[in-house]
Amino acid sequence: MLHLNAFLFGCGHHTAAWRHPDSPVERLGDITYYEELARTAERGCLDAVFFADGHSVLDPAGGSWWFLEPLTALAAMARATDHVGLVTTVSTTFYTPFHAARMLASLDHISGGRVGWNVVTSMFDAEARNHGLEAMPAHAERYARADEFVGAALALWDSWDADALVFDRAGLWADPDKVRPIHHHGEHFLVDGPLTVPRSPQGRPVLFQAGSSEQGRDLAARRAEGIYAVAYDAESAKSYASDLRQRARAAGRDGDAIVIMPGLVTYVGSTMEEAKRKKAELDALLPVEQSLAQLSMFVEQDCSDWELDAPVPTLPPLSEFTGPQGRYETILRIIQKDAPTVRELLGTLAAGGGHCTMIGTPESIADKIERWHRSGAADGFNLMPPMYPHGLEEFVEHVVPVLQERGLFRRSYEGARSLRELLGGR
Template sequence: MSRQLKLGAFLMATGHHVAAWRHPQVPANAGLDFAHYKRLAQIAEAAKFDTLFVADSVAAPTQDIASRMARSDHFEPLTLLSALSAVTEHIGLIATATTSYNEPYHVARKFASLDHLSGGRAGWNLVTSDNAAEALNFGRDEHIGHAERYSRAREFHQVVTGLWDSWEDDAFLRDKASGTYYDPSKLHVLDHVGEHFRVKGPLNVARSPQGQPVIVQAGSSETGRELAAQTAEVVFTAQTSLAGAQAFYADLKGRLAKYGRSADSLKIMPGVFVVVGQTEAEAQEKCETFQQWVEPEVGVALLGRMLGNFDLSKYPLDGPLPALPLTDSGQQSRQKLLTELAGREHLTLAELGRKIAGGRGHYSLIGTPVQIAERLQEWFEQGAADGFNVLVPHLPGGLEDFAHGVVPELQRRGLFRTEYEGRTLRQNLGLARPQNRFV
């Protein structure tokens, strides 16, 4: 079989456009509506998507302008995906959990449990948190600095994956006749002592169906790329051009060898914001429907958050993006991307806020299924992507448009599956099942 691309459905309650919640076809309470998420999961699975992806923040935006957005109430991702595991069979279930405001034992236990519940479909999106407000909910006055966050994340990953190997695959005999529940020789106590953590182990969950849940990351800074090359199996990234995506792809894949890894062991899936229409004019009209609801102050507030937790409200809306210091609490790679975008297109603050209101800096495609498939094929075949994390403006409509329009076109071109290859997320992504490090 020829190489085929991978697709993730990036779910964000009402949709990715900051004004999506105002659309009459979008459930206003989508963030806490399980029936809504169940429908989304089943749409994506019927279209043979590889994964569902749910991002997270452990702080609610409460500044004045937050009352104009639908970003302050939503399910905790692992709880949601555990419920969705019972109403799906094949699609992967990826949740974000921060290494800055969790403990490794908690994360290891929860994702191992999700992997068992789902029959081997769990993935952990390892993040260091880019929302400075989270610190205030965990006994800190300010967010952990960028360098320390990544140092902590590297050790956090080491502990979690070590705990996932606490038991060999066949350690639990559960032999009623002999009275042996597990084989003690197949138990491995981690006994980790490091700079940030002391964790004895073992994990009180048997080794999971995938051996270990899939590790996902989204950092694109220099530090983030190095961590991804060492530890990640899937990388989500924001890239705005083919050339930029090709450079990122080549750079990240080129770092794998020094960690003893092959190019196929890491799948790079750029985010792509997609608006689908039967004609290009219809797609543009759909997009403009959302854009007309973007209040300038809302767009600028979103921009300040994406640039690295800056308050831009004191700057004139019709003025340029001000010179900002390098963020230490947010995403440095996203700050660089958006600053370059503003300069390249000579955008005012309001214009830049409006421009990112849907895709937040991700590559945007607005057009027919054929036009969109052509661009995805170009990136896939020209060394820019192994697949895509799909962002749609509103849910469920935007996901239905992609599933019923773009997916069949990709299948017609031989670029995307018509049936799942296996039952686990690793099998469908083409990732090896890791051996237990203690064996």
């Protein structure tokens, strides 16, 4: 079976989504908006919703994507739903293991065992300066801290046995032999334990990771149960999945048990023409000057005079490019695969920034999803609708039924009591 996750992100994953007349921009501080999104995901029997986080305001004029604190919001969303998983980002650079473990275990109790933790190290110096740091620590240091952080959190969750609580009113609340300190004294953290929250329904939240660097892949291979991957086409997705599974086996794990979900941007229409119109409508809302300036930075040449409705001018091959190669390689893949105009390229980069993009009817999108799945390119997808709530509603109402009819996706949550079970684990 496929695994499907909805990545919640403001008004949508298209940079200009908030400017659309039908956008929910005025509701971003209203918890009922997020509760409705979670219920829509649950109506489609999705595995989970994922609420990312950030620790600085990127661009007040262009829209700040971070609004409600995710753990707080997910606590409310847990009460508004019954089955769908609830995944949140918690930064190992800005939190401590005890703090994170206590909050996530509490949320796992509140939700009845539906919580996942996307382990991130954070990225921006502006975030660091909101937490008493002049700049982000070096990449290698962040990942060393993250690995120790996760190890300490896992130990804290295991500091209570499942049957530790006795509730003997004669005088024994919990069995002292089944509640243990962890005595973690590492390079980055000192944590005695035990945790102040008894063992949660899942025992420990499901661990997710989204790193693509060498250290990120190694951390994912050692720790993650689910991966949020970046891949524009099936070929690069298969390469990533193969590498990740090999690293997991080298770490002594079952590489095939890791659920890998590339990001997926979809424009769904009753016809291909309608789907393309939806994309063009959002692309037309992009601030052109700002978008061309960003593209200029990605390709390291001046794009300000490029004709918007003409094909993208020929770019140097990857071997001749001296700047950051990941994003540039993705741009070359988009041009090779789709032959876009400059305007279309800006729109594709604005919605997902290099994640797989599928434009078409429910049947044609289901065809592509099925090909990715059967070829081993993806165990499922992290859905990134260009615009909320319509994009998620359209996928749930029109694409999911096609996948269900083909036997590729569940029709109910029957038999799964936790997020880990939804992902195929125990």
